[in-house]
Amino acid sequence: MPHYPSWEQTLAGKHWRSTHFPRIREDMPTFLGVPYAIRDEDLEGADVVIIGAPFAAGWGKKYSGVDKADWLTATTRIRQQSIRYRGGYVQEFDLDIFEHLKVVDYGDVDLPLEASYEGTVERILEAQAAVERKVRAALDAGAVPLVVGQNSPCASYAIGRPVAERHAGPIGMVSLDTHWDAWPYDWATMSPHIAGSTNWKDKLYRDCPNFSIPNLVEIGERGMLEDPEVVRRFVREGCNFMPMWKIRTELGIEGVIDNLDQAWSGTDAVYAHFDMDVLGGAGPAEGDLLGELAEPIGMTDYEAIRIAHEVGRRGCAGLSFLCIPPGSAVMYRVIVYAITYFLAGLAMRKATATDGARGA
Known part of the structure; x- marks a missing residue:
């Protein structure tokens, strides 16, 4: 694993930030310096609630060949990298997202460290329930829960299920991934109660029948790992x-964007899930940052960020990130961009709706 810069090195030279931003811990600022919410009441009026879910699946010290400590630092390091930027102004769009959106950071879910090293069914379910509680609080406030984590169920099922509970009609999904995560069982526990890394999507569709497979837009898988029947x-x-083969040979990014609309066609809501191992073992996530999860023909950083932006423009009820390539400052910045450009899409959507209401 390459040397990762310290918090002091990350902040050095950022004179426009200095120490003038809210902190969750001494070394953890809020995302882009947005207000820090410490209780459910602080979510009132929010459009988006940032939630960290530091959880690594399975037994032992490594996940997919990478030290779990490197996976678990993602929620801290993404926030650290976000603070290098001046704020919410996106120059490409001449748009300050915070002029249109109220975004708050609800910190990390209080997950015991043991849950990431002692993969018992009881600990995993407790961790999932803790994430679901914060997600439901965001939904109760009328906000979009935006969860940054590393493994299932805490950064996938724990967002999709509360979204499904809020709606009677069909739910669409936009999913970026290298793997389908739709086996009929969790390989780590072999428990029917767990929506794990290998089966969370299958379990979500079984437990929440309003999730509609015809409204699933699945992007990025490749290679020879999957069971053909899945x-x-x-x-x-x-x-x-x-x-990815079809994206490279036929669709291009514009074709992908055109096909996103299937998730919104006739649905009450859409859940978006970005498994960032989709970036693969080449391109922006070079080498073996992802350990056993690295695969060739990876998605580019632009493609992932563009899709996040287009999801925001269409609107969604929940968004989650996991399997974020560990140990690379630029990869954490990719997540900062994906979140920020998603927020820019939401801001554009809200501004258009407001202008339309004024003109009515």
Whole structure:
């Protein structure tokens, strides 16, 4: 693992920031310096609530060949990298997102460290329930919960399930991933109660029948890892599957964006899930940062950020990130960009709705 800069090195030279930003801990600023929410009442009026879910699955000290300590630092390091920027002004759009959106940071869910090293069914379910509580609080406030984590169920199922509970009609999904995560069981526990790294999507569709496979837009898988029946089932039942091969040879990013609309067609809400191992073992996530999760034909940073922005422009009820490539400052900045450009899309959507209401 390459040397990662210290908090002091990350902040050095950022004179426009200095020490003038809220902190969750001494070395953890809030995301982009937004207000720090410490209780549910602080979420009132928020459009988006940032939530950290530091959880690594399984037993022992490593996940997919990478030290769990490197996975678990993501929620801190992403916030640290965000504070190098001046604020919410996105120059490409001449847009200050905070002029249109109220965003608050609800800190990290209080997950015991043991849950990431002692993978018992009881500990995993307790961690999932703790994330769901914060997600539901954000939804109760009328906000979009935006969860940054590293593994399932804490940064996938724990967002999708509360979203499904809020709506009676069909729920769409935009999913970026290298893997389908739709096996019929969790390999780590072999427990039917766990929505783990290998099966969270299958369990979400079983537990929440309003999640609609014809409204699933699945992006980025490739290679020879999947059980053919898993893939064929979802394709047969109507999902829009865009593997990286098809994106490179046929669709391009504009074709991908056009196909996103299937998630919103006839649905009450959409949940977006970004598994960042989709960036692969080449391109922006070079080498073996992802350990066993690294695969060739990775998505580019621009493609992932663009999709996040387009999801924001269409609006969604919840967004989550996991499997963020550990140990690289620029990879954490990719997540900062993906979140910020998603927020820019939401801000554009809100501004358009406001202008339309004024003109009515």
